[in-house]
Amino acid sequence: MVTTNLTSMLPDIKEVVNLFGNEKDFNIEHFFNESDTHYLHSVTVSPLTVSSNATKNEYLYEFDKVKYSDPLEVKRVLKRYSKLSVYKALVQTTKEEKPWGALTGIRPTKLAYTQLEKTGDFKNFFSSVMGVSEDKIKLVESILSSQKGIYNTDSDNADFFAEIPFCPTRCSYCSFITADMRKTAKLIPDYVTALEKEIKNAKSLVKKLRSVYIGGGTPVSLELKDLERVLKAIDYSGVEYTVEAGRPDCINEDNLKLLKDYGVTRICVNPQTFNDKTLVKIGRNHTAKDIFTKFELAKKFGFDINMDFIAGLPDENFLDFKNSIDTAISLNPENITVHTLCLKKGSELKEVSERLSAGEVPKMVEYAHAVLQNSDYNPYYMYRQKYTAGNLENTGYALKGKECVYNIDIMEEISSNIACGAHAVSKVVINGGERIERYASPKDIVTFINKVDEIIRAKKELFEKELKF
Ligand SMILES: C[S@@+](CC[C@H](N)C(=O)[O-])C[C@H]1O[C@@H](n2cnc3c(N)ncnc32)[C@H](O)[C@@H]1O
Ligand code: SF4
Structure with a gap:
């Protein structure tokens, strides 16, 4: 097993932490363990000042390595899952869910179009992978529907x-x-x-x-x-x-x-x-x-x-x-x-x-x-x-x-x-x-x-x- 500390992911992870308050409110440790077939991301969140009730929590995320062959795709997926595991650990710690889950980007509808093109569906990805709420998924759906007939990707x-x-x-x-x-x-x-x-x-x-x-x-x-x-x-x-x-x-x-x-x-x-x-x-x-x-x-x-x-x-x-x-x-x-x-x-x-x-x-x-x-x-x-x-x-x-x-x-x-x-x-x-x-x-x-x-x-x-x- 190779264990990697995730310094390159820090800016993305900070964005997730900021959804819950200030990065100074939490101590976060996280590691990637890489075997021949799987990645395992382990995150430990210890609250510092956020709430006296909050406790230390660990979250593990394991995913199949073999599915991803393109190195760029691997990087994207690692980033996505590291954000998600930090998000889940923070939810466990603070007992608060966020409407957009672990999604921090400014263009959720653009991501929905990308997912639709790749897999024919965005809802499953938004809900199970990113933890987006049902209401926000419906909002994205309505927007995509309003854009029908206007959305046009002609390169000119x-x-x-x-x-x-x-x-x-x-x-x-x-x-x-x-x-x-x-x-x-x-x-x-x-x-x-x-x-x-x-x-x-x-x-x-x-x-x-x-x-x-x-x-x-x-x-x-x-x-x-x-x-x-x-x-x-x-x-x-x-x-x-x-x-x-x-x-x-x-x-x-x-x-x-x-x-x-x-x-x-x-x-x-x-x-x-x-x-x-x-x-x-x-x-x-x-x-x-x-x-x-x-x-x-x-x-x-x-x-x-x-x-x-x-x-x-x-x-x-x-x-x-x-x-x-x-x-x-x-x-x-x-x-x-x-x-x-x-x-x-x-x-x-x-x-x-x-x-x-x-x-x-x-x-x-x-x-x-x-x-x-x-x-x-x-x-x-x-x-x-x-x-x-x-x-x-x-x-x-x-x-x-x-x-x-x-x-x-x-x-x-x-x-x-x-x-x-x-x-x-x-x-x-x-x-x-x-x-x-x-x-x-x-x-x-x-x-x-x-x-x-x-x-x-x-x-x-x-x-x-x-x-x-
Ligand atoms: C670029 S501003 C220009 C609008 C125009 N100058 C006006 O004030 O009516 C566009 C819009 O951004 C919104 N906006 C500006 N600062 C904001 C803030 N801090 N948070 C949320 N919306 C903001 C306002 O609703 C504003 O009308
Ligand atoms: S851009 Fe609009 S909101 Fe901002 S200072 Fe000017 S008038 Fe006010």
């Missing part, structure tokens, strides 16, 4: 993205890299010039355009003349075209008219909550009444509308959240997206995370799922982030026929993404996702402006090499 497909990383002020919970315009306004003209140049050059990399998305940040926080420069450079029409207009305090008749004139079809008007007290607490410079007014205005222009919400906002209880979702449904937007609060480093809320009512978050997410489905909104895409309240997911719901192609393509990674701007990540998706090559632009706005020529060149080289223009 591409989506086009432009990033506007500015906001009028920063919301306290925000985990995105975006700059407070009160401090960075002087960078905007140079940023727009660099972005315009990158967009014009990147258009030649598109083979078959599926959708366009201007994200942020808050794109409509730009002055009209700057926003128009970006729209003019993009100059696409006749496809799904989304602008994450976002904060109601930045939406007005003039910028909506401009978006309409340039072919935009879908915008986001994001409440996050309809509770005025919470809106003040999270620093959103707008009231619930402003959300209604801007929603009605956007409807007059004929846009499809998405509304974002967050479950787990500070001091919100189940009834606050329920009221927000019920109010959204009464407005009947085409899409409603339910996020679970994610506490990331850099978010001002990290320090007060203990005060958050994580216990109510699963109930909020369950309620949203049930009431939205009863009101003809079907889940159509989903992703997970690390450090989310209750280890839950973010799910987009849509009225039938109103699913956002861009969101599906980006989450399932089935179409190339030509992404422009600071912090944008372009992807070349080869053979429907068999292989993906990425190019990440610098996060820092000044570095992006200074290096834009280099970025244009590098991206072009990557796309031309991989897609053989």
Whole structure:
């Protein structure tokens, strides 16, 4: 027997441990024993601070070695089983099951498609191998069903993205890299010039355009003349075209008219909550009444509308959240997206995370799922982030026929993404996702402006090499 310590698996194992709290809460020892025919993974978890009732537990996982001949597959399987054995030992220790089991990846539906392709079934793998709950398996199933007819792995497909990383002020919970315009306004003209140049050059990399998305940040926080420069450079029409207009305090008749004139079809008007007290607490410079007014205005222009919400906002209880979702449904937007609060480093809320009512978050997410489905909104895409309240997911719901192609393509990674701007990540998706090559632009706005020529060149080289223009 060969015994191997699992240092190379540590980052993956830490991700599983983090589902249960902090890695400092547990002492974990694990070993692989390898015989001619089997691998045996043994894990011992000793709780340090988590709960005085928790006890030391050992978990053994044995699996047939002979079944796996490809060394890459062996590596994948070892990783999977080591995560699962740590997960099972932690469940025994803490007496807590997690909704997504030992699954830590951000794209469960993508994994489901891979399993379906390999074995014709994903449910058995999700349930017996990864320990995913019945409810989450059903959620994945519903999403795959909503994606029928849109999910398309044609290698020529591409989506086009432009990033506007500015906001009028920063919301306290925000985990995105975006700059407070009160401090960075002087960078905007140079940023727009660099972005315009990158967009014009990147258009030649598109083979078959599926959708366009201007994200942020808050794109409509730009002055009209700057926003128009970006729209003019993009100059696409006749496809799904989304602008994450976002904060109601930045939406007005003039910028909506401009978006309409340039072919935009879908915008986001994001409440996050309809509770005025919470809106003040999270620093959103707008009231619930402003959300209604801007929603009605956007409807007059004929846009499809998405509304974002967050479950787990500070001091919100189940009834606050329920009221927000019920109010959204009464407005009947085409899409409603339910996020679970994610506490990331850099978010001002990290320090007060203990005060958050994580216990109510699963109930909020369950309620949203049930009431939205009863009101003809079907889940159509989903992703997970690390450090989310209750280890839950973010799910987009849509009225039938109103699913956002861009969101599906980006989450399932089935179409190339030509992404422009600071912090944008372009992807070349080869053979429907068999292989993906990425190019990440610098996060820092000044570095992006200074290096834009280099970025244009590098991206072009990557796309031309991989897609053989
Ligand atoms: C990139 S942001 C842009 C949206 C736009 N600027 C706005 O605030 O309306 C997209 C969405 O991510 C969600 N979000 C941001 N930070 C989050 C966090 N820490 N946890 C959960 N969701 C978050 C919000 O619902 C937000 O509308
Ligand atoms: S939530 Fe939206 S408006 Fe608020 S800081 Fe983040 S990106 Fe900007």
